[in-house]
Amino acid sequence: MAFAEFRGNKDIVDRLRGMLAREHFPHAVILAGPCGAGKYTLAQMLVKTMNCLSPLTSDGLPDFCGQCANCVRIAQADDLETRFAEAVEARDAMREADKKDTRIFVQTHPDVLIIPPDPPQMMIKVDQVRRVNETIRYLPGEARRRAYIFTEANFMKEAANALLKVLEEPPGFATLLLLAENAGALLPTTRSRSVTFTLAPLPLEELENDLAKTKAQWSPRQRALVARLSAGALGRARNFDLEGYTKARSDALALLNSAIQGGNHSALFQVTETYRAGAEGRDKTEQLLTTLYSLLEDFIFLQSGTPDLVRNTDILGELKKLAGAVDFAWVASAAERVAEVHSGMRRNLLRSLSLDSMATALEK
Numbered sequence: 001m002a003f004a005e006f007r008g009n010k011d012i013v014d015r016l017r018g019m020l021a022r023e024h025f026p027h028a029v030i031l032a033g034p035c036g037a038g039k040y041t042l043a044q045m046l047v048k049t050m051n052c053l054s055p056l057t058s059d060g061l062p063d064f065c066g067q068c069a070n071c072v073r074i075a076q077a078d079d080l081e082t083r084f085a086e087a088v089e090a091r092d093a094m095r096e097a098d099k100k101d102t103r104i105f106v107q108t109h110p111d112v113l114i115i116p117p118d119p120p121q122m123m124i125k126v127d128q129v130r131r132v133n134e135t136i137r138y139l140p141g142e143a144r145r146r147a148y149i150f151t152e153a154n155f156m157k158e159a160a161n162a163l164l165k166v167l168e169e170p171p172g173f174a175t176l177l178l179l180a181e182n183a184g185a186l187l188p189t190t191r192s193r194s195v196t197f198t199l200a201p202l203p204l205e206e207l208e209n210d211l212a213k214t215k216a217q218w219s220p221r222q223r224a225l226v227a228r229l230s231a232g233a234l235g236r237a238r239n240f241d242l243e244g245y246t247k248a249r250s251d252a253l254a255l256l257n258s259a260i261q262g263g264n265h266s267a268l269f270q271v272t273e274t275y276r277a278g279a280e281g282r283d284k285t286e287q288l289l290t291t292l293y294s295l296l297e298d299f300i301f302l303q304s305g306t307p308d309l310v311r312n313t314d315i316l317g318e319l320k321k322l323a324g325a326v327d328f329a330w331v332a333s334a335a336e337r338v339a340e341v342h343s344g345m346r347r348n349l350l351r352s353l354s355l356d357s358m359a360t361a362l363e364k
């Protein structure tokens with residue numbers, strides 16, 4: 001996969017490649033943008049291009065070969081989710097005493113270090129930034145540039161301050177790439193020492209075009225739905241669990257139907273009955289609640305005369321009927337109930353109980 005495969009934000013991508021061509025790549029770059037907009041994919045492509053052993057040119061700009069030893073080893077971290085899960089698993093298998101002092105990193109090339117947020121808090125911790133500070137001054141061994149990718153911007157306070165020290169005078173051969181959904185989460189002094197590029201979400205049509213190729217098994221209506229639910233994020237769209245969503249949505253609709261049109265409780269409890277025990281039940285309930293939110297939001301779009309913003313376009317007729325039967329105050333209080341169940345789940349209250357009571361409370 002080379003730059004031709006990267007979707008969207010061509011002007012930004014070209015500017016970054018142009019800086020590589022002129023060998024004026026900033027020592028710290030913030031890639032900002034929504035989840036799934038391609039921040040990590042782009043970061044990996046840039047690091048490969050910096051270090052490719054058989055560098056190519058495309059569109060008159062530097063590109064990477066994808067075949068050389070550096071490209072191949074860096075690409076082993078393309079699947080960040082899997083590498084991250086492996087690192088966490090390896091730590092879980094350690095003795096208690098070692099576990100405490102071990103931080104999560106992903107490293108498939110000796111000169112490229114990937115720093116993900118460390119569980120369970122899912123924050124970047126000071127020991128992770130220390131590792132950067134300890135290694136950054138060594139000349140790269142096999143790459144031309146030593147590269148560090150911070151995959152998220154949620155730093156613990158001490159870690160954020162340690163990062164500032166790294167940014168004070170990094171060596172000329174090192175590059176830091178900071179990925180952030182919102183660059184505002186970084187300290188102002190971090191931002192002023194970096195160059196920020198904000199990736200825009202992809203336009204809906206571009207997402208749908210991509211899905212027509214990568215998800216040919218989906219119908220055009222399904223592709224339109226996924227494009228809307230993914231809010232312009234290609235990664236999210238390609239990995240979208242359409243089956244899970246559709247199932248959760250039909251349960252959410254049963255719940256709303258029963259609440260709005262009254263009637264049959266046993267049908268309703270048959271739905272909530274399937275949301276009981278275990279970790280699987282937890283994920284399923286999460287998905288039901290998220291889906292309920294998205295439907296309630298669509299109600300609001302319909303009621304406020306902005307039907308273009310509706311995401312569940314494939315069931316527009318049914319949504320209009322339901323949204324027409326309730327007023328804005330009902331939707332607002334329903335959203336509040338959903339939020340209550342969500343926070344109850346976090347406090348480990350009985351799920352089925354709170355789902356049942358929510359369903360009952362939603363009744364008009």
Ligand SMILES: [Zn+2]
Pocket residue numbers: 051052053054055064065066067068069070071072
């Ligand atoms: Zn290469």
